[in-house]
Amino acid sequence: MNEMSWPPQVPPPPPMPVPPPMPVAFSGKRSEFFDLAKRGAALELVTLGFYRFWLLTDIRRHLWSNTLVDGDAAEYTGRGKELLIGFLVALAILVPIYLGYFLIGLEAEHYQAFASIPLIAFFFLFGQFAIYRARRYRLTRTVWRGVRFWMSGSGWIYALQASLWGVLMILTLGLVLPWRTAALERYKMRHSFYGDLQGSFEGRGWEFFKRGWWLWLLTPIAIYVSPIAPFIYAGYKAIEWRWWLSGIRFGGVRVESSLPKSALIGLYWKVIGWMALLGLVFGIYLALCAVLVASMSGEGLMEFFKTPELMRSIPLLVLAGLGYLLLALSLNIVIRVYLTRDLWVKVLGSVNISGIEAAANVAARGDLANALGEGFADGLDVGGF
Amino acid sequence: MENDAPEISKTPPANAAIYFDGASSRRRAVVLHFSDRLEIVEDEQSLAAWDYADMRRADSPSGMLRLACLSAPALARLEVRDDALATELVSRCAKLDANTPGRRGVAVIVGWSLAAAVSIVAVVLFGLPLIADRLTPLVPEAFERRLGDVADSQIKTMFNAKTCDNAAGQKAFVKLITAIRESADLDTTVQSGVLSSPIPNAFALPGGKVYLFDGLLAKAENADEIAGVLAHELGHLKHRDSMRGLIRDGSTSFLIGLLFGDITGSSALIFGSRTLVTSSHSREAETNADGFAIDVMHRLGRPAKPTGELLLRVTGKEGKGLSIISTHPLSEDRLTRMSREDQSASGPPLLTPEEWRSLKSICNGKSDSAKKPDSAKKSGPAKI
Numbered sequence: 015m016n017e018m019s020w021p022p023q024v025p026p027p028p029p030m031p032v033p034p035p036m037p038v039a040f041s042g043k044r045s046e047f048f049d050l051a052k053r054g055a056a057l058e059l060v061t062l063g064f065y066r067f068w069l070l071t072d073i074r075r076h077l078w079s080n081t082l083v084d085g086d087a088a089e090y091t092g093r094g095k096e097l098l099i100g101f102l103v104a105l106a107i108l109v110p111i112y113l114g115y116f117l118i119g120l121e122a123e124h125y126q127a128f129a130s131i132p133l134i135a136f137f138f139l140f141g142q143f144a145i146y147r148a149r150r151y152r153l154t155r156t157v158w159r160g161v162r163f164w165m166s167g168s169g170w171i172y173a174l175q176a177s178l179w180g181v182l183m184i185l186t187l188g189l190v191l192p193w194r195t196a197a198l199e200r201y202k203m204r205h206s207f208y209g210d211l212q213g214s215f216e217g218r219g220w221e222f223f224k225r226g227w228w229l230w231l232l233t234p235i236a237i238y239v240s241p242i243a244p245f246i247y248a249g250y251k252a253i254e255w256r257w258w259l260s261g262i263r264f265g266g267v268r269v270e271s272s273l274p275k276s277a278l279i280g281l282y283w284k285v286i287g288w289m290a291l292l293g294l295v296f297g298i299y300l301a302l303c304a305v306l307v308a309s310m311s312g313e314g315l316m317e318f319f320k321t322p323e324l325m326r327s328i329p330l331l332v333l334a335g336l337g338y339l340l341l342a343l344s345l346n347i348v349i350r351v352y353l354t355r356d357l358w359v360k361v362l363g364s365v366n367i368s369g370i371e372a373a374a375n376v377a378a379r380g381d382l383a384n385a386l387g388e389g390f391a392d393g394l395d396v397g398g399f
Numbered sequence: 400m401e402n403d404a405p406e407i408s409k410t411p412p413a414n415a416a417i418y419f420d421g422a423s424s425r426r427r428a429v430v431l432h433f434s435d436r437l438e439i440v441e442d443e444q445s446l447a448a449w450d451y452a453d454m455r456r457a458d459s460p461s462g463m464l465r466l467a468c469l470s471a472p473a474l475a476r477l478e479v480r481d482d483a484l485a486t487e488l489v490s491r492c493a494k495l496d497a498n499t500p501g502r503r504g505v506a507v508i509v510g511w512s513l514a515a516a517v518s519i520v521a522v523v524l525f526g527l528p529l530i531a532d533r534l535t536p537l538v539p540e541a542f543e544r545r546l547g548d549v550a551d552s553q554i555k556t557m558f559n560a561k562t563c564d565n566a567a568g569q570k571a572f573v574k575l576i577t578a579i580r581e582s583a584d585l586d587t588t589v590q591s592g593v594l595s596s597p598i599p600n601a602f603a604l605p606g607g608k609v610y611l612f613d614g615l616l617a618k619a620e621n622a623d624e625i626a627g628v629l630a631h632e633l634g635h636l637k638h639r640d641s642m643r644g645l646i647r648d649g650s651t652s653f654l655i656g657l658l659f660g661d662i663t664g665s666s667a668l669i670f671g672s673r674t675l676v677t678s679s680h681s682r683e684a685e686t687n688a689d690g691f692a693i694d695v696m697h698r699l700g701r702p703a704k705p706t707g708e709l710l711l712r713v714t715g716k717e718g719k720g721l722s723i724i725s726t727h728p729l730s731e732d733r734l735t736r737m738s739r740e741d742q743s744a745s746g747p748p749l750l751t752p753e754e755w756r757s758l759k760s761i762c763n764g765k766s767d768s769a770k771k772p773d774s775a776k777k778s779g780p781a782k783i
Contacts, residue, residue: 160419
């Protein structure tokens with residue numbers, strides 16, 4: 015990306031020593047991100063997924079370095095290699111745990127049906143730990159004005175809190191979600207720092223609840239009427255983003271967001287539209303391949319379709335496999351462009367920051383954290399802020 | 400910093416830049432002096448001097464050159480927005496892009512990924528079968544039976560099948576299976592039964608369970624055909640194929656699932672290659688079980704060829720197409736083998752015509768509620 019940003023291929027803009035004062039801005043070009051996603055998806059395929067560590071890093075580097083707060087761009091200093099090492103170490107820890115889990119689970123089920131459920135709870139706990147540690151890694155790789163963010167606190171205490179709230183979530187059918195999120199964010203933000211500036215979270219569970227309770231009521235309907243599900247999810251995400259951002263404080267720096275409830279609906283429908291379109295193209299492609307192979311086999315078309323030969327013909331399987339790979343590639347790109355980049359830009363556009371003077375002279379502190387948490391999160395397939 | 404900003408925009412001095420020293424977030428408007436090192440000067444006072452060879456490019460938004468220096472604090476940054484100045488700096492710093500991986504870096508990643516993939520494939524192809532072979536005899540029978548119990552209830556729910564035990568039919572079935580079992584030299588821990596399902600199939604579960612689907616009985620024309628199938632399944636039990644398959648396929652899925660994240664595209668590749676691997680092992684096990692069945696039938700003085708005929712009747716001609724992804728050898732080849740190694744009947748029939756008729760109607764009176772012949776692949780059962 016660096017090669018692209020400098021020297022610029024396009025005629026240079028008129029010299030502008032200082033950008034106009036804006037609280038938050040995004041300067042990245044959409045086409046640049048699209049190229050990044052395109053290239054990354056292709057490499058991910060070629061490397062059987064191992065490139066994911068570098069692609070994730072490239073995406074973060076692009077988003078971070080184009081995010082300008084008070085005129086100064088942030089920077090992501092993490093590298094793909096760190097993620098790979100974190101993943102390998104996590105793997106070395108997870109493999110024996112998985113094996114132990116299998117054996118203990120089998121024994122437990124033998125004595126009492128469903129006795130292995132507490133073990134699943136252990137994995138949930140572990141997943142929450144991973145989320146906390148992964149956040150810590152990302153935060154310590156985030157640099158603004160030559161000073162990094164960092165995090166203290168304990169991943170295990172966080173995991174314990176998250177799990178206890180999880181039990182309450184189950185008991186109340188998800189109704190305590192706002193209070194759970196608020197409590198966990200308070201813990202995370204209290205232990206987050208920018209230099210010597212301590213963070214805090216002022217969002218209240220009650221405010222979140224007031225804005226989103228009707229979505230909770232609509233959710234059971236969405237199970238039967240699926241077309242409204244994207245509306246509900248997009249509405250929920252928008253409310254969550256706005257509430258979350260508006261609660262963030264670093265010392266005297268206050269973040270505000272004015273994201274409307276409907277802001278993200280378009281993005282989700284665009285993704286659904288692309289999925290439908292790509293699925294249709296894939297279907298047509300498959301049909302064309304089938305006809306082509308059938309006509310080459312020399313048998314009658316109808317006869318060919320009736321026999322199980324259809325499912326066993328090598329050329330057809332190869333063609334279908336190729337088509338499927340292309341479909342998966344394009345879907346990956348669509349999701350990254352809309353739900354990562356566009357969402358980021360949209361949310362960023364709603365942000366306003368006050369009291370930024372408090373961050374004008376902050377002393378650098380804090381150490382780098384390792385990427386073990388990211389590795390666990392990858393191995394356990396969990397994600398979070 | 401609020402004071403600095405308007406000042407610069409009014410009168411931008413030559414070689415102006417922004418400097419963060421990495422110790423505080425103070426934004427310093429500085430002037431750069433080019434000498435044998437790059438001098439960073441604020442208000443006539445030198446803040447730092449960077450070696451050109453130590454300077455590296457850091458991520459920046461478009462339209463800005465951002466520099467770091469190896470010999471300075473790790474997060475110290477110099478930001479240059481002026482094009483002419485940036486060009487000057489780029490020309491002086493020879494190793495500016497030494498940290499950016501570029502094409503070679505990507506090639507290294509691709510190369511190592513492919514090497515890792517090859518090594519994993521080698522482990523899956525050669526290592527895991529070997530481990531499974533060595534481990535299977537070490538697995539206690541009790542443990543295997545426990546697995547079988549779990550698989551048993553799963554299978555019955557999956558195929559929505561009930562056990563058929565109409566008295567006369569059950570008697571004939573017990574007579575048949577006992578004869579085969581004794582000839583196969585297996586003890587009485589073997590459990591077996593007929594399940595009501597229209598699917599023409601039979602399978603063995605870990606821990607000594609053999610099931611025959613009613614659908615196969617319906618397609619069979621004589622007791623020898625079914626006897627061969629049962630002998631084949633007992634062959635799987637004798638070789639503990641289910642257990643071996645479970646260890647092998649389970650660890651394959653585990654290894655692959657853990658290593659390759661959940662990327663839609665490559666998981667298709669992985670699924671494809673796994674099908675190839677497991678089915679080649681499975682074909683080998685099937686061929687062995689066929690050999691076992693032929694031996695058992697010969698020991699009983701009965702022909703093995705009818706079983707081959709039954710198989711062909713069930714599957715139809717499979718001749719053309721892809722044989723490397725099927726879990727079983729082609730029915731034609733199995734029939735050919737059974738015919739080639741066949742001997743004419745020398746012993747008495749295994750069932751009287753009367754008993755054969757009762758066996759065929761073992762599920763009588765019960766409506767078949769089973770549906771969809773969806774032979775969902777579980778790693779548990781080994782089918783005919």
